[in-house]
C-alpha cells in the first residue's frame with residue numbers, strides 16, 4: 001500500500017466560528033486541491049487575502065494527476081512554487097507508441113532548446129499539492145482551514161453566505177467573491193443546482209501505481225493491443241520515488257470491484273512487466289472517464305474553476321493542467337476588480353476565455369478517447385489501419401492519437417486582446433501565452449519570462465540603445481494607474497537607456513520567438529498572455545490596449 | 553460554395569482502374585478487405601489533403617445509402 005507518508009494538516013478553530021454575525025471576507029475559495037491552492041497563492045501574491053476551505057485534512061488520496069505540463073511549471077514558477085516540483089519530479093519529453101508486438105514510432109514534445117522548463121514533469125498529485133500547501137503556509141494572506149466543509153450556499157445581493165461544517169459544528173461566513181474549486185463532485189455546484197453536462201465514455205481503466213526498480217527509460221510508453229493485454233490499451237509512465245504508473249483498458253463490462261483485487265491485478269502486471277519483475281502495488285483503482293462542463297463558469301459572485309467547472313478524460317493530461325490555467329486566468333482579474341482598478345465585467349472575460357479553453361480540452365480528450373477505445377467495427381478498422389500504416393508512413397503517425405498532451409491554450413478570440421495592425425511572423429499572436437527564451441540579466445544567465453510577471457508588463461525590442469523619448473515613454477508606463485513594467489530586450493554587446501530594466505538576448509532566441517525587430521513593443525497580461533503588440537511604441541495605443549485588456 | 557470535388561471522368565482507361573481495384577481484393581477475407589479499404593481511404597485522403605474535397609466526397613458517397 002502507499003509508500004508516501006500522507007501529511008495530516010491540523011484543524012484549527014477560527015475566531016469566525018464563535019462570532020454572532022458572520023465574518024466578512026473578500027474572497028473565499030472552496031477546495032484546497034491543485035486549483036484552489038494555486039488560486040490562493042496567486043491572490044496572496046497580488047495582495048489579496050482569502051479564506052481557503054477544505055473538507056479534508058490531507059492531500060489528494062490515491063493516484064490521480066501525474067503529468068504536469070510546461071505551462072503549469074511556468075505558472076508555478078511565477079507563484080514561487082516550481083523549484084520543489086522540479087527537484088522531486090521526473091523530467092521527460094519523449095515517448096513511444098506501440099501497436100501489437102512492434103513499435104510504431106517515437107516522439108519528442110520539445111525538440112528545440114532554450115526553454116527553462118521541460119515539456120513535462122511527472123509528479124504524483126499528492127506531492128504537487130503538498131508543495132503548494134507548504135508554500136501557502138508561508139503566506140499570511142492565506143487563511144487555510146482544514147476540515148471545513150461547505151454545506152450551504154446562499155447568494156445574496158452583495159455577497160455570498162457560505163455555511164461551513166467543522167468538527168466543532170457549523171458556522172457561516174460572508175464572502176464578496178467565491179472561487180469554487182471543489183472538484184468534479186463540486187458541492188458548490190450541487191448546492192447551487194447547476195447542471196454539469198457532457199458524456200461518459202463506456203469503458204473502464206485500471207490505474208495501478210507500482211513501486212519497482214526498473215530499467216525502462218523515462219518516456220511515455222503507450223501500447224495499442226499489446227500481446228500482454230489482449231484487446232486493450234496500456235500505458236507505462238515513471239513517477240517520483242521509483243513509482244510507475246500503469247493504465248490498462250479493461251472494457252465496459254469489467255467488474256470494478258473484482259478488478260481492483262490484487263489477485264486480479266498482479267497477474268495482469270506480471271504479463272506486462274515479465275514473470276520475474278519484482279514490484280509492490282502502491283495503489284490500484286478503476287475509473288470510468290467523462291467529459292463535462294458547466295454552461296457558464298461565472299455565476300455572479302461565484303466563479304468555478306478546475307474540475308468543478310469542467311471535467312475531461314485523462315488522455316492528454318488536460319485536467320489539472322487546464323485547472324491551473326483557470327486560476328492563472330482568473331486571479332489577476334479578480335484582484336484588479338477588488339482593488340477598484342477594473343469593472344466587474346472583466347470577470348466575464350474569464351468565462352469567455354476559459355470556456356473556449358475547456359471546449360478545446362474536451363474536444364482533444366474526446367477525440368483521443370474515441371481513438372483509444374473505438375466503438376464499433378468500422379472505427380476499430382480505421383484505427384487499426386492508421387496504426388498499421390504508421391509504421392512506414394509518416395502521415396499516419398500524425399493521425400495516431402494516444403492523447404494530445406496538454407499545451408497552453410491560445411486565447412485566440414479573446415475580448416481582451418487588441419488585434420494586430422502590424423505584420424508579425426512566428427507562433428505568437430494576441431492571446432497566446434508568452435514564449436520563454438534564455439537571456440542575460442546583469443551578465444547572469446536567466447530567462448525572459450522572469451521579466452513578464454508581477455502585473456502587466458512590456459517587452460521592448462531595441463537594437464542599439466533605446467531612443468530617449470521612447471525610453472521616457474516606456475518608463476512613464478510604470479506610473480500609470482495600472483502600471484506596466486517594461487524590459488528592454490537588446491542584442492549582445494548593447495545596453496539600454498537609464499530607468500529601463502534590460503535583458504540581453506545573447507543567443508537571439510527572444511528576437512526570433514517574438515519576431516522582435518527593433519522598435520517592437522509587446523504588452524503582456526499579468527498571466528503572461530500577449531495583450532497587444534506593435535512595431536512601434538505609441539502610448540495612446542498602449543493605453544487603449546490596456547483599457548481593453550482590463551475590461552474598460 | 554463551388555464544388556471542389558471532380559466528378560467528371562478522371563481515368564484515361566476506366567476499366568483498367570476498376571480491374572485493379574477488384575483484383576486487389578481477390579482472395580481476401582471480408583475482414584482483410586475491410587482493412588485494405590480502410591488503408592486505401594487513409595492513403596488517398598492524405599494524398600488529396602483537402603478536407604473540403606473529402607467532405608464533399610463523403611456526402612456524395614452517403615447519398616442514397
Ligand SMILES: Cc1cc2nc3c(=O)[nH]c(=O)nc-3n(C[C@H](O)[C@H](O)[C@H](O)COP(=O)(O)OP(=O)(O)OC[C@H]3O[C@@H](n4cnc5c(N)ncnc54)[C@H](O)[C@@H]3O)c2cc1C
Nearest residue numbers: 031033034035055065066067150183187306307319320321
Ligand atoms: C486517473 C487520473 C489521472 C489523471 N492524470 C492527470 C494528469 O496526468 N495531469 C493532469 O493535469 N490531470 C490529471 N488528472 C486530473 C486531475 O487529477 C484533476 O483535474 C485535478 O485534481 C483537478 O484539481 P481541482 O483542484 O480542480 O479539484 P480536486 O483535485 O478534486 O480538489 C478539490 C478539493 O476540494 C475539496 N472539497 C470537495 N468538496 C468540498 C466541500 N464541500 N467543502 C470543502 N472542500 C471540498 C476536496 O477535499 C479537494 O481537496 C487525472 C485524473 C485522474 C482521475
